[in-house]
Every structure is written in C-alpha cells, then in structure tokens.
Amino acid sequence: MDNDLSINDVRTSVPIVAEINISENLVVEVVNPIDIEFTPKLNMQFDTEDEAYDFYNAYGSKVGFSIRKDYANKSPKTGNITTSKFVCSKQGFRVKDKRDIHTRKPRAETRTGCGALMQIRYDRKKGKYVIYNFVESHNHPMIIEECTHMMSSQRRISVAQAIDVELACQSGVPLGNAFELMSRQAGGRQSIGYTKVDQQNFLRTRRQSELEYGEKTWLMNYFKIQSCENPSFFHTVQLDSDEMITNIFWADSRMIIDYGHFGDVVTFDTTYKLVQSNRPFAAFLGLNHHRETAFFGLALTYDETANSFAWLFDSFLNAMSGKAPQTILTNQDGAMAKALAQVMPRTRHLLCTWHIMANAQKHVGTIFRNDEGIKSVLSQFMYCYDDEDDFCIQWDVMLRDYNVVGNI
Incomplete structure (x- = not known):
C-alpha cells in the first residue's frame, strides 16, 4: 500500500486499544471500536491545519478524550503555519501557583502527563499538511462515547443555537434563564452540547467583535474630539492578547474637578446595563455640596474579573493624579473586593445598603414574608444602632424571634 494516505482511504471497522498505566503493577486496557477513517496514520494528508485539527478532534471523540493545540509554528516570511502539534487535554501538569496556599477550595488536578499526540508539518512539494508523528497510547481512562x-x-454552539442565544440576549432574558430554556428544549443539559460558561464566552466574544468593527471607531473618534477640545480629558482602553478591546475608562475635566472637591466618598456602581448588548456600564459616583449626584468617571466593562477591576481602579487613580478616595462603596462582588485591596489598600471599602437589601430579599425574604417585610426588619440594623453592643443584642433578639438561630 502507498505510504501516502488520505482521510478518504480504506474504511474498515477495527478496535483501538489504549494502554492505561494506572500504577506500576496494574495496566487497564480500554477498547473502543472505531472506523479506521478516524485513526491517524503517518503521511496522512490534509489541505489545512484546521482540517487536521478537526480530524484529530473527531478521533478523540470516538476514542474518548479531549484535545487541545500545544503549539503552531509560522514561517517568518509568509506567516503560514509550518508545523503544529495537537495533544491530549491531559498532557503535561498544571504549574503550581504560589497563591494556592490561600485557596480554600483548590481546583482538582485534571492533567496526568499524558503523552498522546499528533504532529503535522507542511510539505511544500505536495502543498499539503502531513502527519509525521503520532502517539496513540494514553495514561488515563477514556470517557464513554455517550459523554464525549x-x-x-x-x-x-451551532448556528441555530447561536441565533437563539443572541435573540434571548437582545430580549433581556438573563443568561441563566436562557440556558435553562434551551436545555429543556434539547431534552436536558446533557443534550444541549455546551455549558453555561460556553454561552457566556460566546456572547462576550460577539460583543468584542461588534465593538471592534462598530462602536470602537465611534468611541475613538469621540475621545479624539474631546481630547482636542479639552486637553484635560482622560481616556484609556484595555486590550486582550488578541488586541481586542475589553475595558474602557474615561473622565472629562468636569468629573476630575468635581472629584477634587467631593471625592472623599465614592460609590462604584456596575448595575447599569444596556439591554441590547448587555454591556455593564460602570460609574464612579458621589455627592456634591448640594447633595446632587456627581460623576467622577465612567467605564464600559466586558470582563468582570479581578484583573479587569484592578486595571479599572488603577486607571481611575491615574485620571485623578493618584488621589484615592477615603471610602468607596460597592456591591458584594468578590473580584471587586480583591482588586480594591490591591490597588487602594488604604481606602475603606464598604458595601452598598441597596445591594445588601437586595441580596437579603433574594436569599432570606421568605422568612419575613408574614411580618412587615424584610426591609422594615433589617433597616433598623443599618440606620438605628450606632453602638456595637446594642447592635449585637438586638441582632440576637431578631434571630430568636424568627427562629433562625444558626441559619443567618
């Protein structure tokens, strides 16, 4: 038989046997029968790198393992991919993080140092990508085909599912509710083919693409005009590894001046969202000497993580010449609290009473349903007791009255 094979060659059903080294003294064989057309062979040819990836991914689906791309080398002259390596998702080991000692619930180790792989390189004479190395054996159990x-x-996320996800987002349906609806339509979460995180990542990627080709140009032109009209206008953007915009912050001269006068206490609010694009609109707010709302800075955020909040708070300090507020009020967001402790360690961090009451209504609202309501019960603890001892005494009384001792 010719050594040069293609994916359309012989189609015969043969068993694939993977040796799994569970321990030094125990070897388990996992046999999954698959078609030979899904089995990589040396010198097998592909038109593109993506075609090779899809082929190895289909093979992994049949055998029972997930894959990922380890590297792809490009030609410095043409920019085309010359060699690429696809590996089992359990290849290698996770790098130890120095912060793991502070983690209460560390993530489980999922990598096992598996050596299964497929490597391809571009053959100039043939104009094809050719498999030149293939390692078949794994050192971990395979996933059954029903779960792969x-x-x-x-x-x-299929094209039809993507349309449904976007329609739900544009209609203002919360992410969790939309995922639950689509799961039921598909016959359960096990049948939908993606997770809630995948849906969230899809929407974020789509929003970033829209910003890159649409709103980005408009915003950059707006910032350019404002900077020309007033040199005090401050703006900055954060880019990800693909040079796509993730976060934007700006503050005009009026905001900067107001912060200089009234910036001792600042509220950072991220509850504003545009329904159509679902982009969180963050605002740094305060009160002036007439008890009117004063804006100190505005932002569009696309990745609500600790690193993004740290960048945003650092940008705010840069706009305000490094002056941090004495007190800042936020919602009960763990990533936000972590970023504040890092960027503004001397600033007193308090929680907004509105968010506290909203969370209380969500989690324990049923306990106070037959009384005057949770607001009337909890409001006294927010506004009526200045002494710590009085607060603790009345709190214990409230717990006993509602028979929730040890539950709140």
Missing part, C-alpha cells in the same frame, strides 16, 4: 460531546474540545 461535553468534553471541552467537543462542545460547540
């Missing part, structure tokens, strides 16, 4: 569709490399 939920592995990371197998999960996909």
Whole structure:
C-alpha cells in the first residue's frame, strides 16, 4: 500500500486499544471500536491545519478524550503555519501557583502527563499538511462515547443555537434563564452540547467583535474630539492578547474637578446595563455640596474579573493624579473586593445598603414574608444602632424571634 494516505482511504471497522498505566503493577486496557477513517496514520494528508485539527478532534471523540493545540509554528516570511502539534487535554501538569496556599477550595488536578499526540508539518512539494508523528497510547481512562460531546474540545454552539442565544440576549432574558430554556428544549443539559460558561464566552466574544468593527471607531473618534477640545480629558482602553478591546475608562475635566472637591466618598456602581448588548456600564459616583449626584468617571466593562477591576481602579487613580478616595462603596462582588485591596489598600471599602437589601430579599425574604417585610426588619440594623453592643443584642433578639438561630 502507498505510504501516502488520505482521510478518504480504506474504511474498515477495527478496535483501538489504549494502554492505561494506572500504577506500576496494574495496566487497564480500554477498547473502543472505531472506523479506521478516524485513526491517524503517518503521511496522512490534509489541505489545512484546521482540517487536521478537526480530524484529530473527531478521533478523540470516538476514542474518548479531549484535545487541545500545544503549539503552531509560522514561517517568518509568509506567516503560514509550518508545523503544529495537537495533544491530549491531559498532557503535561498544571504549574503550581504560589497563591494556592490561600485557596480554600483548590481546583482538582485534571492533567496526568499524558503523552498522546499528533504532529503535522507542511510539505511544500505536495502543498499539503502531513502527519509525521503520532502517539496513540494514553495514561488515563477514556470517557464513554455517550459523554464525549461535553468534553471541552467537543462542545460547540451551532448556528441555530447561536441565533437563539443572541435573540434571548437582545430580549433581556438573563443568561441563566436562557440556558435553562434551551436545555429543556434539547431534552436536558446533557443534550444541549455546551455549558453555561460556553454561552457566556460566546456572547462576550460577539460583543468584542461588534465593538471592534462598530462602536470602537465611534468611541475613538469621540475621545479624539474631546481630547482636542479639552486637553484635560482622560481616556484609556484595555486590550486582550488578541488586541481586542475589553475595558474602557474615561473622565472629562468636569468629573476630575468635581472629584477634587467631593471625592472623599465614592460609590462604584456596575448595575447599569444596556439591554441590547448587555454591556455593564460602570460609574464612579458621589455627592456634591448640594447633595446632587456627581460623576467622577465612567467605564464600559466586558470582563468582570479581578484583573479587569484592578486595571479599572488603577486607571481611575491615574485620571485623578493618584488621589484615592477615603471610602468607596460597592456591591458584594468578590473580584471587586480583591482588586480594591490591591490597588487602594488604604481606602475603606464598604458595601452598598441597596445591594445588601437586595441580596437579603433574594436569599432570606421568605422568612419575613408574614411580618412587615424584610426591609422594615433589617433597616433598623443599618440606620438605628450606632453602638456595637446594642447592635449585637438586638441582632440576637431578631434571630430568636424568627427562629433562625444558626441559619443567618
């Protein structure tokens, strides 16, 4: 038989046997029968790198493992991919993080140092990508075929599902509710083919693309005009590894002046959202000497993580010449609290009473349903007791009255 094979060659059903080294004294064989057309062979040819990836991913789906791309080398002259390596998702080991000692619930170790791989390189004479190395054996149990569709490399949002996700987002349907509805339509979460995180990532990627080709140009022109009209206008953007905009912050001269006079106490609010694009609109707010709302800075955020909040708070300080507020009020967001402790360690961090009451209504509202309501019960603890001892005494009385001792 010719050594040069293609994916359309012989189609015969043969068993694939993977040796799993569970321990030094125990070897387990996992046999999954698959078609030979899904089995990589040396010198097998592909038109593109993506075609090779999809082929190895289909093979992984049949055998029972997830794959990922380890590297892809490009030609410095043409920019085309010359060699690429696809590996099992359990290849290697996770790098130890110095912060793990402070983690209460560390993530489970999922990598096992698996050596299964497929490597391809571009053959100039043939104009094809050719498999030149293939390692078949794994050192971990395989996933049964009924569950492989939920592995990371197998999960996909189809075109029809993408349309439904976007329509739900544009209609203002919360992410969790939209995912639950689509799961039921598909016959359960095990049948939908993607997770809630995949849906969230899809929407974020789509929003970033829209910003890159649409709103980005408009915003950059606006910032350019404002900077020309007033040199005190401050703006900055954060880019990700693909040079796509993730976060934007700006403050005009009026905001900067107001902060200089009234910036001792600042409220950072991220509850404003545009329904159509679902982009969180963050605002640094305060009160002036007439008890009117004063804006100190505005932002559009696309990645609500600790790193993004740290960048945003650092940008705010840069706009305000490094002056940090004495007190800042936020919602009960763990990532936000972590970023504040890092960027503004001397600023007193308090929680907004509105968010506290909203969370209380959500989690324990049923306990006070037959009384005057949770607001009337909890408001006295927010506004009536200045002494700590009085607060603790009345709090214990409230717990006993509602028979929730040890539950709140």
